[in-house]
Structure formats: structure tokens, C-alpha cells
Amino acid sequence: MNFQPLKSIRVLDLTSVVVGPAATWRLGQYGAEIIKVESPDGDLMRGLGGQSPTGQxxxxxxxxNRGKRNICLDLKTAGAQLVMQRLIAQADVIVANMRPKALQKLGIDAxxxxxxxxxKIYCLLTGFGTDGPYGGFPAYDSVVQAAAGIPGLSLARDGVPRYMPLLICDHVVGEIAAGAIMAALLERQSxxxxxxxxxxxxxxxAFVLQEHLAQQSFVPPVGPAGDRRLLSPHNMPVQTSDGFVAVTINTDQQVRAFLQVTGxxxxxxxxxxxxxxxxxxNVAAWFELRGAALTSHSTAEWLDIFRKADLAAMPCHTLQSLPADPHLQAVGLIAYEEHPTEGRIAVIRSSLRVDGADVPTRSPAAPCGWDTRSVLNDLCFSTAETETLILEGSAHEHHH
Structure with a gap:
């Protein structure tokens, strides 16, 4: 399966943590060459994201960070800045999520x-738009979740504000960035x-308001903000005799079938x-009825009943049960391979299928500085120049 529409595109990845790496990971899935620049301290996510055999x-x-070449540079040095200028010269796309002031100081702002x-196509990922009063404020996913009203939704529903336990803002914005970069590449010729x-x-x-501006989308408003179905405290997986099942019913036909099979x-x-x-x-009463416990049968039995009635229903997986889901196992979402320093690791393949085939997974995420020498060689630094850059601490390499 050779799906590489971005094969000729070079991306200079000046990002760390999640939002930027998610964007460049997606471009890499489509065949772009990604060169990730890391500082000698390394990407914060190497350690922050949890334990690993080497801690890295x-x-x-x-x-x-699969499929990315890794060069380690100390951007505070003149030698590293020279390398950076050559990296920028040969890149089609530059993606950065450092704060705008830091980029300006280094002379690598848009x-x-x-x-x-x-x-050049220059994509800057920021916490808050640079032309607003919050421009330049530091941001992490949880801070953005709160600012965008996501914990406010659970406050309205449950009386307690909770973060979604997933870096949802980072992932969503990273994917949007990848799409915007590809659109810019399409029009670059003109x-x-x-x-x-x-x-x-x-x-x-904008995501939150697309669903929850709701009745306030009209002038004058026809009711309060908020999708009352989504904000119902009864809008949650339904308890069974041995766990929880998710079942969603929307059409009149589906509602009649659901009420029939649940007695x-x-x-x-x-x-x-x-x-x-x-x-x-009557959304409150309806969701209370819809969300009432179904403890007369097990989750598996209810799934069988709902599927026979052609209703949308799935088990409510846990982190333990999700990787073992028979569908995910059948399609091979998770595979295993050897990593150069971490031993055997899980690989989450791309969920895309193109012309009936999986998109191939790319090389594993590399140790910091793994490709420093080969990237410097590609940038036409001589062997002697490369040695000097490494000896003076402008560039760092990982010894294979």
C-alpha cells in the first residue's frame, strides 16, 4: 500500500508536547519527511507522558512521534542557529508551537x-490568538479546556467541573492544523x-458553541444556551447486570423498538x-426513562437484543478492555515491534484505509539526537563541520 501524497514535502517540526507533534504526525502519515528539532533537554512529553523502560x-x-527524523540542537548557540537556517531553507513547511516571543528572539518567527x-508555509500553533488580549499567555490542554467551557459542561450537568481525561484540545487542534497545512500546500503554486x-x-x-450556543443562535434567543440532551445528567451509559452499555436512539422508529425490547x-x-x-x-423526562438501569440482563445479552432490533449500541469499554475489543483485534489496530532502546513496543496503526488497504506505519519514534549526523550530512555540512558542531555543543547526537 503506497499512499504517500506528501512524499515530496519536507516539514521542519519545531514543536513539542502534544498539539504540534499530533499535527506533524498526521503529515508524516501522508508521506511527508518530518525533521523534528529537539533541545538537549528533550521534548517534555518524553517523561511527562508516563513511565518507560529508559524514562525517555x-x-x-x-x-x-513515529516517522520523524530527530536532530538535537542547542538553539542558544551560533552553530545551531546556522544549522537552523539551512533547515528552514530546505523545508516546505515549518510548524512551531513555541511562544511567539521566543520564536522572535531566535529569529525563526513567521x-x-x-x-x-x-x-514557505509557516504554521504557528498558539494557546490564544496573538491579536487578542490573551495572546502570548502560556497554555496547556487543561487550561484551554477550562477556558473553552468544557469542564463548564460537566458543571452544568453534574454540579462538578471536570476536565475530559483526554488531551482532546491538543488532538483536535493538531488535526485541524494538518488539514490547514495541506490546503495551503494545494494553493501554494498560485x-x-x-x-x-x-x-x-x-x-x-467554536467546537463547544457549535453544539451549545443552541437556542441562543437566534435573535432574539428562543431559549437558554445548551443542548439539553447532551447536558442531561441521564445522558450516560446505562447500567446492566455486569457493567454498562451505550445505546442511542433518535428516530421515532428507534424509540418504539427500544421501548419494546426493554419492556x-x-x-x-x-x-x-x-x-x-x-x-x-420533554427532554428531562425522556432521558430519565432512556437512562434508567437495565439490570435484568448482562451487557452482552443487551447488545444482542439491541443489535437484533437494529439499534446503535456498543459496550462501554474500560482502558483494560478496549485494546482487547474483538473488532479492533480483527482489524489489527495495535501491532508490536522492536524499538532501538525500549525493547518491544505497541504500535497504533493509522485508522485510514486507502483503496482497501491499511496505510503503512512508519519508523518508531527515535531517541533524542538519533538522526543528528545524517540530517547534518543532508544539509551539506562536511564531516569536519559536523564534528565541530557536536564538540562545541551546538548539536547533540545519540550514540547508536
Whole structure:
């Protein structure tokens, strides 16, 4: 399977933690050559993302940094800045998630790059848009979640504000960044370079408001903000005799089938639940009925019943049961391989299928400085120049 639409594209990856690496990982999935620049301290996510045999390759780091060549540079040195200028010169795309002031100080911000190379696509990932009052504020996923009102949704529903226990803002914004970069690459022949800024706060606020501006989307408003179905405290997986099952019913036909198979057929004649409009008007009562426990059968038995009734239903997996899901095992979402320093590791393959085949997984995430020598060689530094850069501490290498 040879799906590499970005094969001729070089991406200079000046990102760390999750949002930037997620964006460049996706570009790498499509065949781009990614050169990741790390400082001698290494990407924070190498350790922050959890334990690993060497303490240098957390699971999160491994999964988001596959298929990237790794060069380790101390950007505070003149030698590393010379290397950086050559890296920028040969890149089609530069992706950065350092704070704008830090990029300006190093002379690798979008304006400075475009003065010299107007055809570059420069993607800056920020916590908050640089032209707003929060521009330049530090940001992590949880801070952005809170600012965008995500814990506020669970506050409205449960009385307690909770972060979603997933780096959802980083992943969503990283994917949007990859899409924007590909769109800019498409138009580059006619329009030249672009500076793309993707602020996490505005992006996630828009996501929340697309669903929850709701009745306030009209002037004058026709009701309060918030999708009342999503905010119902009864909108959660349903308890069974041995766990939980997720079942979602929306159409009138699905509702009648659900009430029939759960022994509540009499409720189908209740005018509060008979139509989509009636259920919207009586959403609290409907979700209470829909979310009531189903402890007469096991999860497996309910899944069988719901599937026979052609209803959308799935088990409510845990972190322990998800990798063992028979469907995920059948499609081979997780495979295993040898890592140069970590031993045997899990590989999460791309979920895309192209022309009926899986997109191949790329090389494992490398130790810091693993490709320093080969990248310097590609940038036409002589062997003597490379030795000098390493000896003076401008570049660092990992000894294979």
C-alpha cells in the first residue's frame, strides 16, 4: 500500500508536547519527511507522558512521534542557529508551537522567515490568538479546556467541573492544523507562502458553541444556551447486570423498538415521547426513562437484543478492555515491534484505509539526537563541520 501524497514535502517540526507533534504526525502519515528539532533537554512529553523502560519514551511520545527524523540542537548557540537556517531553507513547511516571543528572539518567527523565503508555509500553533488580549499567555490542554467551557459542561450537568481525561484540545487542534497545512500546500503554486495561525482557545470555543450556543443562535434567543440532551445528567451509559452499555436512539422508529425490547412498550403511547419534537420538549423526562438501569440482563445479552432490533449500541469499554475489543483485534489496530532502546513496543496503526488497504506505519519514534549526523550530512555540512558542531555543543547526537 503506497499512499504517500506528501512524499515530496519536507516539514521542519519545531514543536513539542502534544498539539504540534499530533499535527506533524498526521503529515508524516501522508508521506511527508518530518525533521523534528529537539533541545538537549528533550521534548517534555518524553517523561511527562508516563513511565518507560529508559524514562525517555513515554507511550504518548512514542505514538505521536513515529516517522520523524530527530536532530538535537542547542538553539542558544551560533552553530545551531546556522544549522537552523539551512533547515528552514530546505523545508516546505515549518510548524512551531513555541511562544511567539521566543520564536522572535531566535529569529525563526513567521515574519522573519517570510522576509527571506516568501514561499514557505509557516504554521504557528498558539494557546490564544496573538491579536487578542490573551495572546502570548502560556497554555496547556487543561487550561484551554477550562477556558473553552468544557469542564463548564460537566458543571452544568453534574454540579462538578471536570476536565475530559483526554488531551482532546491538543488532538483536535493538531488535526485541524494538518488539514490547514495541506490546503495551503494545494494553493501554494498560485499563491506562494502563507502564515497560518491556529489558536487552541478559539478553535475549541467554536467546537463547544457549535453544539451549545443552541437556542441562543437566534435573535432574539428562543431559549437558554445548551443542548439539553447532551447536558442531561441521564445522558450516560446505562447500567446492566455486569457493567454498562451505550445505546442511542433518535428516530421515532428507534424509540418504539427500544421501548419494546426493554419492556416499556406502554411508554410508546405517551404523548411526551411519541415524536422527535415531543421528546425535545420533554427532554428531562425522556432521558430519565432512556437512562434508567437495565439490570435484568448482562451487557452482552443487551447488545444482542439491541443489535437484533437494529439499534446503535456498543459496550462501554474500560482502558483494560478496549485494546482487547474483538473488532479492533480483527482489524489489527495495535501491532508490536522492536524499538532501538525500549525493547518491544505497541504500535497504533493509522485508522485510514486507502483503496482497501491499511496505510503503512512508519519508523518508531527515535531517541533524542538519533538522526543528528545524517540530517547534518543532508544539509551539506562536511564531516569536519559536523564534528565541530557536536564538540562545541551546538548539536547533540545519540550514540547508536
Amino acid at each position: 519514551h513515554s507511550g504518548t511520545y512514542l505514538h505521536l 515574519a522573519t522567515v517570510h522576509q527571506k523565503y516568501p514561499d 499563491s506562494g507562502g502563507r502564515t497560518i495561525e491556529i489558536p487552541m482557545f478559539e478553535t475549541m470555543a 416499556r412498550a406502554a411508554c410508546a403511547d405517551d404523548p411526551r415521547f411519541a415524536t422527535i419534537a415531543a421528546r425535545a420538549d
